[in-house]
Amino acid sequence: MRFRVAVFLFIAAAAVSAQSPSTKSVPAPWVGTWAASAFDGDPWHTVPTLVDSTLREIVHTSLGGNTVRVRLTNEFGTEPLRVDAATIGVSAGVSSVDAATLHDLTFGGSPSIVIPPGAEVVSDAVSMAAPAFANLAVSIYLPLQQVSDVTVHSSAQQDNFIQTGNHVRDASFASPVVVGSWYFLKGVDVEATSTHAAAVVTFGDSITDGALSTENANHRWPDYLAVRLQNNPATAHLSVLDEGIGGNCVLIHCVAANALARFDRDVLSQAGVKYVIVMEGINDIGRLHEPNQPDYKLTAEDLEQGLAQLVARAHEHGIKVFGATLTGYKGAGYFTEKGEQIREAVNHWILTSGVFDGVIDFDKATGDPANPLMFAPQYDSGDHLHPKDAGYAAMADSIDLGLFR
Known part of the structure; x- marks a missing residue:
């Protein structure tokens, strides 16, 4: 009798064990939709008055979800940053928010938080519809306090708004100051509807940042890529996060920390990152033009080694890296023949070395067949260094979506 009972219990336990994997729900992943x-x-801008003020900052999603969370940052502050209130909602244009979509943000259940110097924080999850390609308005109120050093993303190609006092729940601002930067705002994540959802991080300088693209239009090449991914059923589960900084360099401090120094916080720490597209190095090359830096030395091998380091570090985290060639810049203010030789050598290495998991030839996509060292006229913004909207679209169109397998 005891034997039969033991056998029964064993079979029952085995049946429960066999059923558990199929009945256990798999939580949807958090994935960055904007960063x-x-x-x-x-x-690039005079810092406005930020204390006793509400900052309403507009961001553009790339992947939809029904739950969101917000990342705030004081990574470069030297004092604690106090946030007394914050909200998120769907933008209704300019400084207005659709009141029906407005939600309070909390941090561990509290409406306020103090962010230590050098730190970032993540809000509690908020249940709200955040469609792909929606403009969201994140509003934060900063009370009177000492803010000696701001943490910012300058040249946002996007109007943001500041109003004196606490107006996080106002449907619109009465008399806002318009600013062209994102202050203390680092990212918005969604709880994706697909368990396969993941993020593509675009990592680079002003060209990735969308310099000279149409303001408030989301016409950076990463924006165009996000639309292509969403329109393709095989890649519609992917978001795009733009981690470009205008004036950034791979190896030296130009604008912001060099690419090697910022790679952990700007790429590896992103929610759901699976792929990285790297296009950077033209500002390192451009420094060769500066006569007040006679000791500055750069070779193609220096840049190649730096880029290879990014690949090695990404691979440690299971992230695929696609290398993108540097676009032509003849006619730009810091063009030199030596710099051009380095650019061509680096591009050849990107395309042929096998270091990357895949390659993207932006140089070929935007170059002038009659003068390969320059942008094609229909793509040139006029400064011979940055594309205009059509050039950014051509860059995105040149990317083989089969890379994102």
């Missing part, structure tokens, strides 16, 4: 690289100071 920007934060850095210290604002080299």
Whole structure:
């Protein structure tokens, strides 16, 4: 009798064990839907009054979800940063928010939080519909306090708004100051509807940041890529996070920390990152033009070694890296023949070395067949260094979506 009972219990336990994997629900992953690289100071704009003020900052999603969370940052602050209130909602244009979508943000259940110097924080999850390609308005109220060093993403190609006092729940601002930077805002994540959802991080300098693209139009090449991914059923589960910084360098401190120094916080720490597209190095090359830096030396091998380091570090985390060639810049203010030789050598290495998991030839996609050292006229913004909207679209269109397998 005892034997039969023992056998019965064993069979029952085995049946429960066999059923558990199929009945256990798999939680949807958190994936970044929007992000920007934060850095210290604002080299392109005068920093406005930020205390006793509400910052309403507009961000553009790339992947939809029904639950969101917000990342705030004081990574470059030297004092604690106090946030007394914060909200998120769907933008209704300019400084307005659709009141029906407005939700309070909390941090561990509290409406306020103090962010230590050098730190970032993540809000509690908020249940709200955040469609792909929606403009969201994140509003934060900063009470009176000492803010000596701001953490910012300058040159957002996006209008953001500041109003004196606490107005996080206002449907619109009465008399806002318009600013062109994102302050203390690092990212927005969604709890994706697909368990296969993942993020593509685009990592680079001003070309990745969308310099000289149409303001408030989301016409950076990463924006165009996000649309292509969403329109393709095989890649519709992917978001795109733009981690470009205008004036950034791979190996030296130009604007913000160099690419090697910021790679952990701008790429490896992103929610759900699976792929990285790297396009950077033209500002390292451009420094060869500066006569007040006679000791500055750079070779193609220096840049190649730096880029290979990014690949090695990404691979440690199971992230695939696609290398993108540097676009032509003849006619730009810091063009030199030596610099051009380095650019061509680096591009050849990107395309042929086998270091990357895949390659993207932005140089070929945007170059002028009659003058390969320059942008094609229909793609040139006019400064011979940055594309205009059509050039950014051509860059995105040149990417083989089969890379994202």
